[in-house]
Amino acid sequence: MHLPSTLQQVFDLQHQASRQQVDVPALVRKERLLRIQKILHEHGTTLAAAVQADFGVRSPQLTEMADLMVLRTMLSHTLRNLNQWMRPQRVWTPVHLLPGTGRIEYQPLGVVGIISPWNYPLQLALGPAIAAIAAGNRVMLKPSELTPHTSAQLAHVIGQFFAPEEFCVIQGDTQVASHFSGLPFDHLVFTGSTAVGRKVAMAAAQHLTPTTLELGGKSPCIISNDCDLDAAALRIAHGKLLNAGQTCIAPDYLLLPRGQEQAFEQAFRKAVAQLFPTLSGNPDYAAIINQKHFNRLRNLAQQAEAEGAQVQWLESAAQPSSSAAPGWGDAVQRQMTPALVWNVHSGMAIMQEEIFGPLLPVITYDRLDDVIHAINAGERPLALYWFGHDDKLRDSVLRRTVSGGVTVNDTLMHVAHDNLPFGGVGPSGWGAYHGKHGFLRFSHQKAVFLQAKWSPASWLYPPYGAKFQRIMSLIKRLG
Structure with missing residues (x-):
């Protein structure tokens, strides 16, 4: 130390x-x-x-x-x-x-x-x-x-x-x-x-x-009505579960058109199984960093459930991987099962705190204006994700919301583009x-002005008179 x-x-x-x-x-x-x-x-x-x-x-x-x-x-x-x-x-x-x-x-x-x-x-x-x-x-x-x-x-x-x-x-x-x-x-x-x-x-x-x-903050992920749910679910699952959700730009909550709940749940479950055929003992699925953070995530889910949310744990049907190393110890117990959290509302802790784990709250919506209102009612997020193929709707969302960065029809990718700035806005950061x-x-960035050998600047020196007024009038016209 x-x-x-x-x-x-x-x-x-x-x-x-x-x-x-x-x-x-x-x-x-x-x-x-x-x-x-x-x-x-x-x-x-x-x-x-x-x-x-x-x-x-x-x-x-x-x-x-x-x-x-x-x-x-x-x-x-x-x-x-x-x-x-x-x-x-x-x-x-x-x-x-x-x-x-x-x-x-x-x-x-x-x-x-x-x-x-x-x-x-x-x-x-x-x-x-x-x-x-x-x-x-x-x-x-x-x-x-x-x-x-x-x-x-x-x-x-x-x-x-x-x-x-x-x-x-x-x-x-x-x-x-x-x-x-x-x-x-x-x-x-x-x-x-x-x-x-x-x-x-x-x-x-x-x-x-x-x-x-x-x-960080609450980075929203929006699915539009014309979205291919299977393709979107795979990319959302990857962005959410990379490093077990311990990513500052991970999708924090999902905005889903009402009526697509069952279809998305099936698509997301399929995507998780494709990425991680097993969870426990799978070295590709990271453990939560320590027991304190694991307990915090469990408490978020339990509090949401106590307040009326439905927590749908996506347990793996396969047997635990045989590749688990003996040295991992209790870290395998910190490989947290992913979950979809339904029927959440803004007052729940899970919708107030940055999650930083494999829990994905889902909010259903009827109109795009409801989506815009929900996002703008909170603090400005570090990232925003849009899944859909209607360019006008997409551009409307991007114009009417403010976020640090955006990826369209994928997650996380804007941060990998070397010519794009990475940063937040307001409570999600600055710079x-x-x-x-x-x-x-x-x-x-040092400003340097190099004066010429001859300069008309002296025409603006005092004493001010008729010549000064003529020059100022010319500058106003040229400006």
């Missing part, structure tokens, strides 16, 4: 280095990114094993797809485009400032702090770091205490490849995270719950530290990164 004094020492080291080398050339940035690429190549298997150890049950293939592949793609995209992103941008100059010219130059902010979560402990730790390093910054990373094996392994490999003044990992509990968020970073990134995000923002505000908050958006987020 890092003590507050050690945190301050590491921060001071990075802060001093960032001020001594303000200009960070593209070659230096790329070389640092290539070191991360080498970490993934040489230590990816070890890192995936650490994630497995933290979850108890989570296959290396799931980590390869959801964490490592995303990072490799992000690195390739960044390395390919970094020279172009760094190039100063010439901007149009208004007539009254001619013949001067203007441009935007991109400079590192300095030291970027990253507090990452446990659900995708590699992607959501190294993803923001890639963007921050591409922008020329130093990085301090505080991974989650709920994934200690992964955090320790990250600290080990990053310590092998980077000097502390370049990129370092800070391990510790929530007390360490609290001290970490109070450091005077040049920018602070937090990914996690909205409740903790508020605390991080308040701590950062003490130093006027700008923040990027990637939070966005990925691709060029991350480079800009962690860069200072």
